[in-house]
Amino acid sequence: MTRQKKVILDILRSTKSHPTADWIYTEARKVIPDISLGTVYRNLNVLREAGEILELNYGSSYSHYDGNPENHYHHVCLECDRIADVPMPVQAELEQKARACGCGEIYYHRLEFYGLCPACQQKKDKQTR
Amino acid sequence: MTRQKKVILDILRSTKSHPTADWIYTEARKVIPDISLGTVYRNLNVLREAGEILELNYGSSYSHYDGNPENHYHHVCLECDRIADVPMPVQAELEQKARACGCGEIYYHRLEFYGLCPACQQKKDKQTR
DNA sequence: CGCCTTAACGCTAATAATTATCAATTTAAT
DNA sequence: ATTAAATTGATAATTATTAGCGTTAAGGCG
Numbered sequence: 001m002t003r004q005k006k007v008i009l010d011i012l013r014s015t016k017s018h019p020t021a022d023w024i025y026t027e028a029r030k031v032i033p034d035i036s037l038g039t040v041y042r043n044l045n046v047l048r049e050a051g052e053i054l055e056l057n058y059g060s061s062y063s064h065y066d067g068n069p070e071n072h073y074h075h076v077c078l079e080c081d082r083i084a085d086v087p088m089p090v091q092a093e094l095e096q097k098a099r100a101c102g103c104g105e106i107y108y109h110r111l112e113f114y115g116l117c118p119a120c121q122q123k124k125d126k127q128t129r
Numbered sequence: 130m131t132r133q134k135k136v137i138l139d140i141l142r143s144t145k146s147h148p149t150a151d152w153i154y155t156e157a158r159k160v161i162p163d164i165s166l167g168t169v170y171r172n173l174n175v176l177r178e179a180g181e182i183l184e185l186n187y188g189s190s191y192s193h194y195d196g197n198p199e200n201h202y203h204h205v206c207l208e209c210d211r212i213a214d215v216p217m218p219v220q221a222e223l224e225q226k227a228r229a230c231g232c233g234e235i236y237y238h239r240l241e242f243y244g245l246c247p248a249c250q251q252k253k254d255k256q257t258r
Numbered sequence: 259c260g261c262c263t264t265a266a267c268g269c270t271a272a273t274a275a276t277t278a279t280c281a282a283t284t285t286a287a288t
Numbered sequence: 289a290t291t292a293a294a295t296t297g298a299t300a301a302t303t304a305t306t307a308g309c310g311t312t313a314a315g316g317c318g
Contacts, residue, residue, distance in 0.1 A: 002285070002295060021275080036297045041276060043295095057186055061305080062275060075232040084233075088226050098215050098242045103204040106244040113227045115235040131266060131314070150304080165268045170305060172266090190276080191304060260318100267312065273305080283296065288289100 005043045007031050012053055012067030018074070018083040020062050056083065058112055071108055077117035079124075086113060134172045136160050141182055141196030147203070147212040149191050185212065187241055200237055206246035208253075215242060 011027045012019070019027075025040045044065055047053045054066040058076045064083055073086040095106050116124065140156045141148070148156075154169045173194055176182045183195040187205045193212055202215040224235050245253065 004296075034297070036299095038277080038298080039296060045277095055188075057188065059184075059186065073227070075227065075235070077233065078236070086227050086232050087230050091223070094220070094240065095242065097217050098202070098204065101216050102247075103213050103215050103242070104206065104244055104246040105250045106204070106242045107207070108244075109240060109242045111223065111238060111240045113224065113232070113235045113238045115233055115237075117233040118231075121234050133267075163268075167269075167306080168267060174306095175266095262317095263315100265312105265314080267310105269310095270308090272307070275304090276302080278301070279299085281296105281298100283294105285294075286291105287293100288291085 004028070004032060004035055004039050005046070007035070008040060008043045009047060009052060009067070012047075012065055015067065016085065018056060018064040018066050020064055022062070024065065058083065071110075073111045073113070075113045075115065075117065077120055078114055079116055079120035082117045082119075084117060133157070133161060133164055133168050134175070136164075137169060137172045138176060138181065138196070141176075141194055144196065145214065147185060147193040147195050149193055151191070153194065187212065187243075200239075202240045202242070204242045204244065204246065206249055207243055208245055208249035211246045211248075213246060 007028050008024060011024055017023075021037070021040055021044060024044070025035070025037050028035045028040060044053070044055070048055050048065075051069055054069055056064040056066055056074065058064070058074070060081055068085075071090050073088060073090075075084045075086050076082075077084075091111075094111075095109055098106055098109070136157050137153060140153055146152075150166070150169050150173060153173070154164070154166050157164050157169060173182070173184070177184050177194075180198055183198055185193040185195055185203065187193070187203070189210055197214075200219050202217060202219075204213045204215050205211075206213075220240075223240075224238055227235055227238070244250075
């Protein structure tokens with residue numbers, strides 16, 4: 001566990017946002033000014049493979065990372081691309097239903113809701129009023 | 130509706146696989162030998178915006194496309210990246226539950242199951258036996 | 259049917275996120 | 289403290305996708 005890796009993991013663990021590699025890079029440089037972007041990517045991949053973090057890619061062209069490796073659901077804003085946690089319990093019965101379809105083995109599932117985040121929803125309300 | 134666009138849509142509608150832009154390009158060239166890859170991408174974007182097809186990006190670095198624009202669920206093989214439809218009904222109550230969490234407006238949701246496709250599952254069985 | 263406007267095409271170059279390379283440095287085990 | 293192995297920073301390479309642009313084809317109207 002190098003200093004760089006620890007800083008990257010700390011940054012991810014201490015935010016509820018779901019940042020991109022570039023945002024993490026910016027934050028990491030505040031602690032280790034000469035850390036390189038390659039190191040950020042390298043450690044994000046190592047951490048993902050170790051199951052310490054999640055990589056999310058919902059539509060947008062770059063990956064987002066999540067410091068919470070427990071399965072949970074997300075809401076993606078179609079307007080501003082914000083990703084937010086959806087605090088509802090994991091629905092284990094979904095996997096049972098899917099297994100009944102005989103599509104092979106299932107280790108885990110992911111569920112995303114697409115729409116407008118509260119901020120963009122309000123913005124749109126004002127426009128159409 | 131140009132010939133190119135129609136061919137691309139036909140290719141997508143006539144396969145149950147969830148091909149990449151490059152695979153579609155290869156198929157399209159069998160019909161229009163001098164079609165360009167840019168045209169494939171351009172039309173895939175147009176068709177997606179028109180709601181005629183779905184763009185899927187689950188983990189892998191390139192997008193997959195789905196000729197069936199109706200919401201449905203997928204199974205992604207972690208071994209061979211194969212994407213298969215999961216023929217289970219859309220669970221509308223998921224959106225109700227998510228709305229109750231107050232994360233903003235929800236237009237639709239997506240659900241993916243990750244594991245092993247039947248082929249890779251069998252391959253692994255043989256190895257460990 | 260042929261003109262004509264507009265949208266779409268093929269081609270090539272550009273973008274941009276991510277990965278690979280590699281000498282130099284750090285880690286941590288002995 | 290020594291040392292082998294792993295990781296770093298810096299840079300170049302890769303690769304999926306998009307943008308620019310002169311040319312071509314669609315399809316509506318006379």
